[in-house]
Amino acid sequence: MKQPARIVIGGGIVGLATALQWVQSQPGLPLTVIEAEPELARHQSGHNSGVIHSGIYYRPGSEKARLCIEGKTLMEAFCKKHGIRTEKCGKVIVATSSSELSELEKLVQRGQENGVPLRRIHTDELRRLEPDVAGLAAIHVPSTGIVDYRQVCSALRDQIQQLGGTVRLSKRVDRIDYDDHSVRIGIADGSEFQATEAIVCAGLHSDRLYQLASCSALGTDKPRHDGIRIIPFRGEYYELVPERRSLVRNLIYPVPDPRYPFLGVHFTRMIGSAGSGHDPVECGPNAVLALSRHGYTWSDLNRSDLMETLRFSGFHRLAWNHWRMGLGEIHRSLRKSVFVKSLQRLIPAIRTEDLVRARSGVRAQAVAEDGSMVDDFLFRQTPRMTHVLNAPSPAATASLAIAKRIVQLHTAQ
Ligand SMILES: Cc1cc2nc3c(=O)[nH]c(=O)nc-3n(C[C@H](O)[C@H](O)[C@H](O)COP(=O)(O)OP(=O)(O)OC[C@H]3O[C@@H](n4cnc5c(N)ncnc54)[C@H](O)[C@@H]3O)c2cc1C
Numbered sequence: 001m002k003q004p005a006r007i008v009i010g011g012g013i014v015g016l017a018t019a020l021q022w023v024q025s026q027p028g029l030p031l032t033v034i035e036a037e038p039e040l041a042r043h044q045s046g047h048n049s050g051v052i053h054s055g056i057y058y059r060p061g062s063e064k065a066r067l068c069i070e071g072k073t074l075m076e077a078f079c080k081k082h083g084i085r086t087e088k089c090g091k092v093i094v095a096t097s098s099s100e101l102s103e104l105e106k107l108v109q110r111g112q113e114n115g116v117p118l119r120r121i122h123t124d125e126l127r128r129l130e131p132d133v134a135g136l137a138a139i140h141v142p143s144t145g146i147v148d149y150r151q152v153c154s155a156l157r158d159q160i161q162q163l164g165g166t167v168r169l170s171k172r173v174d175r176i177d178y179d180d181h182s183v184r185i186g187i188a189d190g191s192e193f194q195a196t197e198a199i200v201c202a203g204l205h206s207d208r209l210y211q212l213a214s215c216s217a218l219g220t221d222k223p224r225h226d227g228i229r230i231i232p233f234r235g236e237y238y239e240l241v242p243e244r245r246s247l248v249r250n251l252i253y254p255v256p257d258p259r260y261p262f263l264g265v266h267f268t269r270m271i272g273s274a275g276s277g278h279d280p281v282e283c284g285p286n287a288v289l290a291l292s293r294h295g296y297t298w299s300d301l302n303r304s305d306l307m308e309t310l311r312f313s314g315f316h317r318l319a320w321n322h323w324r325m326g327l328g329e330i331h332r333s334l335r336k337s338v339f340v341k342s343l344q345r346l347i348p349a350i351r352t353e354d355l356v357r358a359r360s361g362v363r364a365q366a367v368a369e370d371g372s373m374v375d376d377f378l379f380r381q382t383p384r385m386t387h388v389l390n391a392p393s394p395a396a397t398a399s400l401a402i403a404k405r406i407v408q409l410h411t412a413q
Contacts, residue, residue: 007185007195009173009209011035013045013149013396014388015201016156017403022199023163025407031165033157034185034193036172036205041153043294044203045396047361049268049282051251052076052086052145053394056093056111056118057263063377064394065114067405071398072143078400079147082155085271090142091251092126094135096345100255101137107255108139117143132247132347144251146271149396173202176212176385183213183384197384199410204230204293204364206389213382226380227369228389229312232293232305232362233262235285236333238355240267247354248281252346260325261365261373261392262287265342282358283343288333289326296360298333317371366390379406386410 006026008019011033019033037043052072058065079086095104104120111118118141121129126138157167171193175186185193202209207230214226240248253266265284272279289309292302309315319326332338336352343350366374366389377398378390386406395402 005029005196006031007183007193007198008033008201009185009198010201010203011037011040011153011157011167011169012043012201012203013041013153013156013399014203014391014402015199016040016153016160017399018199018201018406019160019165020156020163021400021403021407023160023165025411027163031160032193033160033165033167034171034173034187035167035169038170040157040167040169041150044361044364045153046150047296047359048149048393048396049285050146050148050270051091051268051394051397052147053397054091054111054116054118054141054144055114055394056107056116056139056141057256058110058114058394059375060110060113062375063405064375064398067377067398067401068394069114069116071394071401072145074400075147075152075397076145078155079152082159084147084151084155086145086147087271088143088145089250089269090129090140091144091253092121092130092133092138092140093253093255094126094133094138094346095255096135098136103255103258104137104139106258111139111141116141130249130252132349133252134346134348146251146269148271152396173209176209176216178216178383197410199406200385200387201391202388203391204232204362206230206364206387206391207366210380210382210387210389213385213387217382227314228366228374228378229309229314230293230364231309231312231315231318231367232290232295233287233365234290234295234360234362235262235287236360237282237284237358238336238339239358240281240283241354241356242278244350244354245279245281247347247349254346259322260287261375263393265339267343267346283355284339284358285361286329286332286339287363288329290362293362295362312367314367314369314371318367318373321371363392364390365392377402379409381409381413384413386413
């Protein structure tokens with residue numbers, strides 16, 4: 001049987017964007033996307049806030065800043081070309097206490113350095129944009145948009161297939177072996193793919209596949225993951241009941257705590273059915289340690305995932321340094337009234353009965369052995385393979401630019 005020459009592992013938005021970039025840059029060579037789940041975008045790419053980020057938050061010069069800004073333009077153009085609804089609705093980032101004003105100023109500076117169009121606004125203009133928000137000062141970022149990234153993933157799959165690529169579902173990679181001239185990729189069902197080269201975009205499992213490839217390349221069984229582990233953080237959402245959706249016009253964010261890569265619980269108008277005026281409004285996500293890499297609820301517990309987290313020295317340091325925040329997040333997850341209190345800082349009129357529990361997503365956050373959360377996108381290489389080791393938010397926005405970056409990196413290997 002003729003085997004595909006190039007393989008992309010992972011059918012989330014980063015893997016699909018990468019596969020499309022790869023078939024476009026070297027047409028004619030066979031390419032297969034291998035996805036563990038029976039459908040694409042089952043994990044992070046199908047469980048996010050649906051925001052097309054502007055790039056305001058990220059350290060100037062970082063991969064996140066550069067690829068978010070480039071990716072945003074590419075994403076908007078891709079959606080336009082393929083008839084996917086987007087809306088440049090803009091967002092406000094609101095300081096609700098005087099202690100947040102200096103962080104707000106730093107964000108203004110950061111955004112300006114990144115070339116993001118924004119305006120520092122006062123309360124009268126904030127009230128005009130979002131009448132129910134209470135704040136001392138705010139930033140308005142008019143270029144921020146919304147989209148349904150699941151639709152983007154479907155369009156990416158269609159394009160890959162039109163260009164001759166193949167997508168194989170329900171194929172969980174559990175072995176990677178190097179031969180002299182190829183990589184053998186073993187599947188949990190006993191089948192095997194052979195590739196001359198591969199790119200791995202495995203989200204919540206990216207560290208494990210990197211470890212499999214590294215061990216095989218070095219001919220050792222000794223775990224080797226360069227001190228990086230994925231720690232899963234669940235983000236839980238509530239939804240506003242339809243009769244209270246008018247409290248939120250677009251996107252309302254707090255000033256983020258600079259110690260964490262998460263943006264704080266916010267209000268997001270999701271893209272609903274076109275022009276219906278009934279776009280749902282989601283509130284969240286928080287950030288609680290998930291007890292499984294696929295821990296969408298408290299009862300999703302996977303003993304071996306949890307033991308792996310608990311045995312990792314980087315997690316001990318993370319927990320030691322941030323135990324107060326961690327306990328606070330658990331409390332907010334378990335008590336709706338605490339969640340509501342965080343939201344009331346932005347919109348005081350929100351009441352407990354205005355919110356119903358909604359879905360959740362699990363973030364793949366790379367953590368280093370020193371306990372730090374890896375802030376930037378992180379790419380690594382093993383022979384004939386390139387790995388996306390850390391692609392948290394805004395990787396959906398940035399996916400088409402990340403794809404260009406990794407295919408270039410891979411081709412130069
Ligand atoms: C709650 C939440 C809110 C977010 N909000 C935003 C936002 O508003 N805007 C934004 O830009 N970003 C946002 N993000 C981040 C964004 O969703 C992710 O960065 C992005 O989806 C990552 O895509 P991915 O393809 O790397 O990972 P994933 O979507 O997780 O895809 C990885 C794929 O690899 C597959 N896989 C894993 N292991 C194997 C294996 N062994 N064999 C075969 N396949 C495997 C998985 O099944 C999965 O389908 C958010 C994320 C979360 C969780």
